[in-house]
Amino acid sequence: MEYIVEKIGMSRTISVPSTPVTLLKLVETKVCEVGENNRAIVAYAKGKAKNKAIAGQQKKYNLSAEYNKFATLTVANSEAGDLDVSPLSSAVVIKVSFDSKGRGYQGVVKRHGFGGGPRSHGSRFHRRHGSIGNCEWPGRVQPGMKMAGHMGNEKVTVKNEVVSFDSENGILVLKGSVPGHNGAMGRVRIVK
Template sequence: MEFIVEKIGMSRTVSVPSVPVTLLKVLDTKVCEITENSKAIVAYSNGKKFNKAIEGQQKKYSLSKEFNRFATMTVANTEAGDLDVSGLSEATVLKTTFKTKGRGFAGVMKRWNFAGGPKSHGSRFHRAPGSIGNCEWPGRVQPGQKMPGQYGNTNVSVKNDVVSFDAETGILVVKGSVSGPNGALGKVKVAK
């Protein structure tokens, strides 16, 4: 079972060995249509404007204007309606998937923690990557060479233990951290 969640932020438990936790809010989600092998088309809101295509989908599934995004997920529901979140009450381990913060085009020191060169007089090697090639054999740059480039803005999945789940407010508390900024939308899948 999968759920769409919003990251609220991090906190800690009040117990004596304090545990760092992340607070996630399970979004209001409507199951529009059940397809084959328990997959479903679901609608949720992410607060952005919608276009004519989404307006057509809202009419097709007779949804209110607040549901402006659609996704295909594995759900516990057998028919269309509100998403069944009862599976989160018994869950002990979740697989959370969020996009990391995008840091744009970054050099090797920021992206791969390279040490750089000496910063003293006469050096012309400060923040550069250094040599990237090999000898005569294989005479090319190996695939996977650490180079400057796009840093962040990738999907990262982490397994987290469930500390608690409040079904009334939809607040899910998981042990440890998850990627992304506060307010980011992500997916949560019951692993155990």
């Protein structure tokens, strides 16, 4: 079963020793249409985006204006309506997928952990990557060469243990950290 969640942030348990936990809030989701293998089209609220395509979907599934995003998930429901969150109460391990924090264009020291050169005067090789090519053959840079470039802002999936689930408020508490910034939208999938 899959669910759309919003990352609230991190905290810790009061037990001794304390455990770092991440708090995720379930986004209110409506199941619009259930297909085979429990794959369903679901609608949820995110921002204020609206266009004619979204308006057409809202009219087709008889949804209110705040449901302006649509996704395909594996659900426990057998028919359209509110999303069934009861499987989360017995979940032990969950896979969490978020976009990691974007860090822009970074050099090789930060991006790949290169050591760099001496920091003394006259070195001229401090945080650079050094040579990247070979000799006359193959006469090009090999694919996969570790170089400076865009870092972060890519989908990352991690496994976390479930500490608790508050079904009344829709708060999921997971052991450890998950990728992404506070307020980021992502997905969780029950593993066992």
